Amino acid sequence: MPKTMYDKIWDMHVVEDHGNGNALLYIDRHLVHEVTSPQAFEGLRAAGRRIRRPDSIIAVPDHNVPTKDRDKPNPDPMSTEQLAALDANANEFKLDYITMSDIRQGIVHVVGPEQGFTQPGVTLVCGDSHTSTHGAFGALAFGIGTSEVEHVLATQTLHLKKSKNMRVTVTGELPVGCSAKDVALAIIGAIGTAGGTAHVIEYAGPVIEGLSMEGRMTLCNMSIEAGARAGLVAPDEKTFAYLKGRPYAPKAGQWEAAVNFWKALKSDEGAVFDREIVIDGSQIVPLVTWGTSPEDVVPVTATVPAVASFTDRNKQEAAQKALDYMGLKEGQPITDIRVDRVFIGSCTNSRIEDLREAANVIKGRHVAGHVVEAMVVPGSGLVKALAEEEGLDKVFTDAGFQWREPGCSMCLAMNPDKAAPGEHVASTSNRNFVGRQGPGARTHLVSPAMAAAAAIAGHFVDVRNF
Amino acid sequence: MEKFTKITATATPFPRVNVDTDIIIPAKHLKSIKRSGFGVHAFETVRFNADGSPIPDNVFDGPKYKGSKILIAGDNFGCGSSREHAPWAIADMGFRCIIAPSFADIFAGNCVKNGILTVALPQEAVDALVLAAEAGHQITVDLQDQTVTCQNAHYEFDYNPEHKKKLLEGLDEIGQTLTASAAIASFESKQKLMMPWLYRG
Numbered sequence: 131m132p133k134t135m136y137d138k139i140w141d142m143h144v145v146e147d148h149g150n151g152n153a154l155l156y157i158d159r160h161l162v163h164e165v166t167s168p169q170a171f172e173g174l175r176a177a178g179r180r181i182r183r184p185d186s187i188i189a190v191p192d193h194n195v196p197t198k199d200r201d202k203p204n205p206d207p208m209s210t211e212q213l214a215a216l217d218a219n220a221n222e223f224k225l226d227y228i229t230m231s232d233i234r235q236g237i238v239h240v241v242g243p244e245q246g247f248t249q250p251g252v253t254l255v256c257g258d259s260h261t262s263t264h265g266a267f268g269a270l271a272f273g274i275g276t277s278e279v280e281h282v283l284a285t286q287t288l289h290l291k292k293s294k295n296m297r298v299t300v301t302g303e304l305p306v307g308c309s310a311k312d313v314a315l316a317i318i319g320a321i322g323t324a325g326g327t328a329h330v331i332e333y334a335g336p337v338i339e340g341l342s343m344e345g346r347m348t349l350c351n352m353s354i355e356a357g358a359r360a361g362l363v364a365p366d367e368k369t370f371a372y373l374k375g376r377p378y379a380p381k382a383g384q385w386e387a388a389v390n391f392w393k394a395l396k397s398d399e400g401a402v403f404d405r406e407i408v409i410d411g412s413q414i415v416p417l418v419t420w421g422t423s424p425e426d427v428v429p430v431t432a433t434v435p436a437v438a439s440f441t442d443r444n445k446q447e448a449a450q451k452a453l454d455y456m457g458l459k460e461g462q463p464i465t466d467i468r469v470d471r472v473f474i475g476s477c478t479n480s481r482i483e484d485l486r487e488a489a490n491v492i493k494g495r496h497v498a499g500h501v502v503e504a505m506v507v508p509g510s511g512l513v514k515a516l517a518e519e520e521g522l523d524k525v526f527t528d529a530g531f532q533w534r535e536p537g538c539s540m541c542l543a544m545n546p547d548k549a550a551p552g553e554h555v556a557s558t559s560n561r562n563f564v565g566r567q568g569p570g571a572r573t574h575l576v577s578p579a580m581a582a583a584a585a586i587a588g589h590f591v592d593v594r595n596f
Numbered sequence: 597m598e599k600f601t602k603i604t605a606t607a608t609p610f611p612r613v614n615v616d617t618d619i620i621i622p623a624k625h626l627k628s629i630k631r632s633g634f635g636v637h638a639f640e641t642v643r644f645n646a647d648g649s650p651i652p653d654n655v656f657d658g659p660k661y662k663g664s665k666i667l668i669a670g671d672n673f674g675c676g677s678s679r680e681h682a683p684w685a686i687a688d689m690g691f692r693c694i695i696a697p698s699f700a701d702i703f704a705g706n707c708v709k710n711g712i713l714t715v716a717l718p719q720e721a722v723d724a725l726v727l728a729a730e731a732g733h734q735i736t737v738d739l740q741d742q743t744v745t746c747q748n749a750h751y752e753f754d755y756n757p758e759h760k761k762k763l764l765e766g767l768d769e770i771g772q773t774l775t776a777s778a779a780i781a782s783f784e785s786k787q788k789l790m791m792p793w794l795y796r797g
């Protein structure tokens with residue numbers, strides 16, 4: 131029977147089949163960060179258990195790290211304690227540990243691929259929902275909770291129920307001015323934030339094939355915002371070229387065998403998907419979210435929707451609440467929304483290509499006078515170094531942007547990087563939830579080019595004619 | 597882990613759709629390295645104003661739903677991040693069961709690990725239970741029979757048999773899995789032959 135890529139990866143990792151789709155699944159790769167791991171290590175210690183395969187783990191702090199003044203003491207004692215706990219645990223259990231002062235340090239989902247740790251066909255987990263990012267390489271990658279982190283540490287397995295197969299095909303050609311972020315938002319707008327629940331999404335079609343590895347990561351990153359625990363893209367020559375020579379990638383003698391194995395992973399001709407969605411990529415336009423859920427998304431050329439345009443009563447109530455929170459009026463043009471703060475970063479859009487796109491837009495221009503703060507937070511120290519080599523940092527700082535140290539930063543506002551209540555933020559991150567970027571902060575999700583353009587104009591603008 | 601068999605209790609109605617884990621427990625409270633103490637910050641934006649003053653009449657703090665063990669929630673409950681701090685916070689508030697039209701996958705998985713039962717029922721049933729909860733009626737949730745009962749209304753729900761066993765017995769999951777160590781080791785030796793590049797040292 132023809133199999134999907136998900137079927138293949140699942141089947142080759144089943145340790146014990148418990149029937150009805152339930153299985154004990156082997157986990158090849160595990161990324162660990164400071165926020166969701168301390169209780170797991172504590173649990174291990176309390177039970178006197180060891181880590182089954184320390185060689186399957188990379189630990190790196192990201193969520194809570196300061197993005198400036200790293201040479202000064204961290205003013206937040208709880209944050210200090212959490213970072214120290216990762217330090218102590220990584221040392222005690224002898225993990226590959228990338229410290230805050232290491233040039234490789236960055237957001238786990240940027241670091242994994244960059245180190246060649248993320249590979250096609252592996253099962254990869256992390257105590258973070260955006261682990262779906264790694265599916266860009268054809269890895270079955272998904273977020274887990276802390277109890278599961280502990281379970282993987284101790285047993286290298288998870289008890290899982292197999293998800294359903296869903297395929298999202300994006301046809302045609304992506305118009306100029308649109309990026310992977312717009313594709314991701316367009317899909318979520320079409321199927322809703324629960325549209326992929328209980329499914330693994332495979333992305334296919336010419337638009338996906340045309341995306342760079344960075345673009346595929348952006349897309350797979352937001353699978354979780356569509357409700358799917360994981361996203362997948364079939365590995366191809368771009369994938370192999372990206373991985374070759376990276377520190378954790380297969381070495382010379384094993385490379386050929388690995389590539390042959392990777393090539394066989396793609397879904398078989400005739401494989402059946404439980405659900406199929408087709409989106410016309412040539413119709414995609416730059417998008418902006420207006421509400422407090424990623425599905426609240428409209429073209430930059432549109433207006434804030436009317437509450438009555440939603441059919442369901444609960445959706446109407448949610449829309450009204452979102453409008454109140456966001457301080458927006460029905461029918462207001464999106465381009466009229468004044469932007470107070472700009473954030474270019476997060477595991478969605480902090481890679482070199484994202485920074486290049488943004489820099490391209492702002493070159494020779496300056497951030498609008500009323501914008502309180504515009505900030506670029508590279509995804510890793512290596513991204514930062516490469517960008518500096520290309521002179522992008524200069525482009526940003528000349529335009530009035532701040533150039534920070536790598537981490538999650540204002541994506542979730544655990545560290546001091548946050549927006550003030552009532553401020554509108556043009557953000558390249560993935561969640562516009564209530565309070566996500568600081569209490570009362572109003573997040574609008576956009577692509578890096580759109581965020582850059584909004585910073586210059588001081589309000590949202592259509593980057594296609596900016 | 598605490599067992600879950602059957603409970604009869606007051607229920608708290610909170611039927612908002614797409615309640616994400618940032619609403620359940622905001623990120624700024626995730627800096628603790630402990631598992632407990634998150635309840636005081638749970639649903640912060642629903643319970644407190646930006647200046648920290650309590651929001652009157654919120655369903656979580658008023659006397660009306662005191663002692664509630666069941667949360668009646670909206671569609672796609674628990675979407676967003678994988679933080680287990682969300683079920684920890686909900687458990688810390690005293691809830692043992694959440695009833696909603698649907699749950700986000702990772703959140704539902706995290707609930708099982710913490711002895712919280714997530715019951716998915718059709719929207720109409722959830723709407724009816726919201727009204728019953730508002731009227732102060734007690735609700736009974738029986739995991740063994742997979743039923744929810746409230747006055748004359750009676751609903752059956754689907755539940756993963758593996759998860760059911762775990763909740764009913766309150767098992768130490770890692771201890772259980774470690775009994776399969778031999779199977780795991782044999783998987784590893786096979787995989788190591790086929791994909792040596794995944795193994796170091």
Ligand code: SF4
Pocket residue numbers: 192193237238239258260476477478537538541542559560
């Ligand atoms: S950048 Fe944001 S979404 Fe990504 S891992 Fe960090 S906090 Fe999570």
